[in-house]
Amino acid sequence: MENPELHDQSPIPEQPTDNSTVAKILGHWLREVLETIIPAVIIALVINLFLAQATQVYGQSMEPNLHHSQRLVVEKISYRFHGPRRGDVVVLKSPQNGSELLIKRVVGLPGETVTIHDGLVYIDGVPLAEPYLTQGTAGYVEPTVVPPLHVYVLGDNRNFSNDSRSFGPVPLENIVGRAWFSYWPVDQVGFVH
Numbered sequence: 001m002e003n004p005e006l007h008d009q010s011p012i013p014e015q016p017t018d019n020s021t022v023a024k025i026l027g028h029w030l031r032e033v034l035e036t037i038i039p040a041v042i043i044a045l046v047i048n049l050f051l052a053q054a055t056q057v058y059g060q061s062m063e064p065n066l067h068h069s070q071r072l073v074v075e076k077i078s079y080r081f082h083g084p085r086r087g088d089v090v091v092l093k094s095p096q097n098g099s100e101l102l103i104k105r106v107v108g109l110p111g112e113t114v115t116i117h118d119g120l121v122y123i124d125g126v127p128l129a130e131p132y133l134t135q136g137t138a139g140y141v142e143p144t145v146v147p148p149l150h151v152y153v154l155g156d157n158r159n160f161s162n163d164s165r166s167f168g169p170v171p172l173e174n175i176v177g178r179a180w181f182s183y184w185p186v187d188q189v190g191f192v193h
Contacts, residue, residue: 051076053177055091055101061155061162062089062103064134065193071184072103072192076177083109083172084151086123087132089179089192092153095167103179104163105132108144108152116141116165121154132156132193141165151175 094100108114115122119136150169155161
């Protein structure tokens with residue numbers, strides 16, 4: 001009697017090699033990662049470029065309202081619909097060093113005349129109410145007309161602030177956005193005023 005296994009001529013299927021299995025697993029994993037990471041990176045870039053970004057306060061120019069190392073969310077949407085408003089806390093590119101970001105408060109708007117004397121800021125000759133300050137504004141600044149598409153900014157800690165008194169009115173194109181929300185440290189979580 002013949003052994004049927006000896007006469008079976010059908011090809012034996014090849015067993016996958018370890019290399020091809022590893023390649024398939026890596027290919028599948030890579031595809032999954034790319035399908036997840038690339039959209040996430042694109043979404044993060046769109047949010048950072050057009051909607052909001054995180055920033056950190058450096059220095060003491062906005063004390064007592066904002067403190068060194070405090071972390072903020074800067075929203076970039078509202079100024080697409082209207083210009084900065086008096087009292088807004090804005091993040092801007094320094095006119096002196098475009099790579100440096102500054103945080104300041106808008107006090108003068110386009111077309112207004114800003115003057116500083118006797119410890120007060122005057123807008124068109126009228127003293128500006130600044131309830132967010134704990135001290136007066138030292139020094140003297142001659143009447144300065146804020147040009148179109150510019151704002152006049154000051155730090156809340158007027159004695160320790162590099163602001164429009166040094167570099168003049170700021171072009172609107174230098175404004176990154178409005179400081180909107182403080183998220184760190186925990187005891188300072190809340191909206192920026």
